[in-house]
Amino acid sequence: MLNIVDMKVFVVFLFLMFGFSSVAQVTKVDNRIVLEGKSAFEAYACNNCHGNKGDNLGDFSGLKKRFSDEEIIRYIKNPRLYGNKLMPVYDGVIPSDKLNTLVHYLHHLGSEQTPKKL
């Protein structure tokens, strides 16, 4: 018969096992999306102006506060609507699944940035 201490150890063990595997699961999915985002960020030459870490221009760390995801997509498709004359007009160039991946990746980059004072 297991005594109380053993039970505790067992529960903690189970908990840890479960916890680790679910964390591992999440990081795996996250990693894949991040990798896909990174390749889209490069394929569409975003990194050419924004830098590989996205910290060259603008501020991705505050993105969530200022724009909904739909709006970010609208922005990428036609930055001229927002007074941005420098970015390419990506409408019809980036397919919609890739746009979603990009938005995800921008948030990822933003989470690793310290907010800039504009």
Added chain:
Amino acid sequence: MKNSILYISGLSMMMAIVITACKMTYDAPDVQYTANYESADVSEGKRLTTLVCGVCHYDPTTEKLTGVHMVDIPDILGTVISSNITNHPEKGIGTYTDKELATVIRTGIARDGRLIPFMQRPNMSDDDLLNIIAYLRSDDPMVNGSESDPGKTKYSRIGKMAIGSSKPTDWNQGIERPDRSDKLAFGKYLIDNLACYDCHSKSFAKVDKINIEKSKGFMGGGNKMLNKNGDKVITPNLTPHETGIAGWTEEDFAKAVTQGISKNNRILAYPMPSYADLTEKEISAIFAYLQSIPPIKNAIKGR
């Protein structure tokens, strides 16, 4: 004895070459200029300033002409930083006179005498020059005085030699912009004024700023530049050759120049500027002129 004289004269000759090759400052040229603000068109000035000066001086983070580190210039030349040209009295150009501004734009000589060869526009028309100056004096947000300090240019030894081998251009006055309906002349004027030829010819060192068509490999591409990640980018060939833009439609061309999307959806990025403010007429004139110049065979990798 003879040997040492030879040696000394050789040495002094070399020094003379080095000294002349590194001449970087000039006396203020004799310029008579007064800006007649009454006939200026400030909104046209804003458009022109965005197109002509914004390419180098606009900082997207301040949304003003506060200057930036020009990373497309290889580090081997040093650190080149475009100035804050908002009308702030200390950090900007608030105390530049109209004459000093006109001088730096047309001849490349700044008011402290240093030569800034990147921005020489010896053939800019009187009207365009006036409109730009009038706009720089306005209180528009893009030029409204800002304290932002982008830092100072610091040339390397090689950079100094490169500047030293550049020359100021002569001051001319009474220059008229070609009639907008004369497509070829107007197109050429725009390629000059917007400095497309500077990047899209063989090399910055071999362009002719007075007679742009005499630049080596005129519009044939091949100039090596850097993007924001420090990777090499070679400028494409824009002559009417199959390795250039033969077979392009005017729509293809307009999309590339104003929207940054080239043929076959290739994305154009820094250092190719985005010329969102060009009018259809201007694009059409530039395109027509490019169709008329001698084709150059120069296949550029990656396009």
